[in-house]
Amino acid sequence: MGISRTLGLMLAVASALVIAPSAVAERLLKVGIVQRFGEADTDVLELVAPNGSLSLTFEQGGEAVSLQVNTAVLELAAQPLPEPQLFERLVLGDYATFETAEAGAREWEARGIDVEVAQPGRWQVWAQRDVYSTPLVRRQLLKNLRDRGYDLPFMISEVQQSVPQVVLAVGADRYLPEQLTVTGAGDRVRVRANAEDAYTYVGSLHLQPDAYGSFALVNRVSLEDYLRGVVPYEIAPGAPAAAIAAQAIVARTYAMRNLRRFAADDYELCATVHCQVYRGVRVARGQTDRAIASTSNLVLTYDSELVDALYSSTTGGITAPFSDIWDGDPRPYLRAVIDAPGQVWDLQQLPLSDEQTFRKFLSLQQGFNESGTSAFRWRRQSSLDELAGDLRRYLDRSGHPKANFARLKTLEIVERSPSGRILQLDALTDLGIAALRKNEVRSAFGPPRSTLFYLEPLTDSSGALSGYTFVGGGFGHGAGLSQYGSYNLARLGWSPERILAFYYPGTKIRPLDESVVLYGGD
Incomplete structure (x- = not known):
């Protein structure tokens, strides 16, 4: 029986369907449901048993402890260190997405540098901590990179007087747990982080150290x-x-x-x-x-x-090839497809790399799968000062050498792909050009909902450039x-x-x- 017919029959009888679990289906994933717990000293986690009780197991002072409770709270306290400790990492690259970070990691590996991919907020490629394990070795590597013309790597250094200590509060009792494991009756535990919405998870929960000096709450499910x-x-x-x-x-x-x-x-x-x-x-x-x-x-x-x-909310009428959004090898199955059930545009005859052709495509409203949806077509504007603030924050986060510019002068779309996506946008500042590639454009500025857009200049009463209107389509990367x-x-x-x-x-x-x-x- 073909898979298409199998799926059709499954959907038709789904309400009565019972499928024996396979070994793959029972494979336990490790999902970080709370990341970087302890990054702020006000972080709080509430754990509740929806039915019955929670089972808590951990070590404290080398002794195993087991508790049965209905509710538990995880708080933080500063644990003083016997002497100041240097917490440091050498960042070789800072990226908006894992896909581009992984491609960057391969490039550094090809240069003979051992690396690891981390996510302390944005994605980063670090010099491997176990290999470049001392301040002297890290600084020598950074100097060598500078001497070879690489100006984007940077060092993050912090001298710590204390480290976050997790405190487990159960009623009036307080514990200092190590490697805490939590299970609930019926394998269900409700988690509320920092007084936000609570969610119920099946499987077990594990509090464990992460790579940033904080903790992760991991659901094995x-x-x-x-x-x-x-x-x-x-x-x-x-x-x-x-x-x-x-x-x-x-x-x-x-x-x-x-x-x-x-x-x-x-x-x-x-x-x-x-x-x-x-x-x-x-x-x-x-x-x-x-x-x-x-x-x-x-x-x-x-x-x-x-x-x-990969998938996204709205393509804007054409799907994006992988290489239009991220670095790395192309995926043959992630290619430009006109997102319509019928023939509304001939991409072979009318590629969208031409600016006027692209604008004509964006003027079309009907016949697409997403026609009439809120993000299919959009217009958003921003002043030069607002765009400068966006760009400054982005460059600062990514350790860019031009992050301290004083004035944004112009934006210019330099290159567009045949699918219409922006491949390079140049931001001219008083310190020179900051070239933004691919998905960096969407990360750097507030207005664009995708990289499928063009710019209309805004002028003030004297005719001077005062900002831009971003005219585009789609929401998200648009691939798949x-x-x-x-x-x-x-x-x-x-x-x-x-x-x-x-x-x-x-x-x-x-x-x-x-x-x-x-x-x-x-």
Whole structure:
């Protein structure tokens, strides 16, 4: 039986479907649901058992401790050090996304430098801490890089008088736990971080040190239970069934291909938009649960390897090739596709690298999968002073040598790809040009919702440049599946298989087994 027919039958009988769990489905993921706990000394975590009690196990002073409680609170206290301690890392590159950071890491490795990818906020490539383990060695490496003309690497150094100590509060009692493990009755624990929304997680929770001198709360959860906390948040539960099923396959594929993201912190995935939004099972719903069950163990592959299953809210009418957004080897299945069910534009005859052709494309409103959605077409404007503030903050975060510029003079789109995405935008400042490439453009400025835009200058009463209007389409990077586009295709009667073949040409849906390569490197 073909996979398309299998999916159709599964969706038709999903309400009565019972699937025996596979070994892959039961594979435990390690998801950092709270990152960098302790970065602020006011951080607080509340742990509650929705039903029954919590089991807490940890060591304190070398002795094992086990507690049964209904509620526990994790707070912070400063632990003085016997003597000041240098906390330091050599940052070789600072990036908006993991994909580009990983490509940067490979380039540094090709130069003979041992590296690791970390995420202390933005993604960074560090000189490997275990290899470059002393201040002298790190400074010698930085000097060598400077002598060779590399001006972007920089050192972050901090002399610490104390380190954060986690305090476990249970009623009036206080403990100083090491490697805390939390389980709840029915494998459910409700977590509230810093008085924000609470989410309920299945599986176990583990508090562990991270690479930044703080802590991570890690949920060990089966793949299929993880998806129950992803799919309802990544696609509207009221979406058509075929669109939800397509999203479930993509989310499963994405998770299993990206388990290497947080190796520096000893977990695999995060719970934010830097990976996939994951918020436990509090709002797991019947329709999304049925889509997950109906596609159980199915993934998207290319040449027997999991695809880089990137997706976004809205493409703006054309999907982005991988290399239009990130550095690294092209993904053959992430290419420019006109996001419409019919013929509305001939990209071969009318590539969007030409500025006037691109503007004509953006003037089109009808016939696309996303026509009528709020982010399909947009206009946003900003003054030069506001744009200068955006750019200054971005350059400062990334350690750019021109971060201290005083005045932004102009913005100029230098290069655009055949899919219309900006490949380079130059920001002319009083210190010279800061060249922004690909997705950096969206990270550097507030107005653009994607890199699919053009600029209209704004002038003041004297005719002097005062700012820009950003005129564009789409929301997000635009590569792979368009979530809003998939709604339209599903309403037209397209199957999950056909939707995924449209957004990821040349791929194949297949069961995840030992013959599938999770990640072969690029």
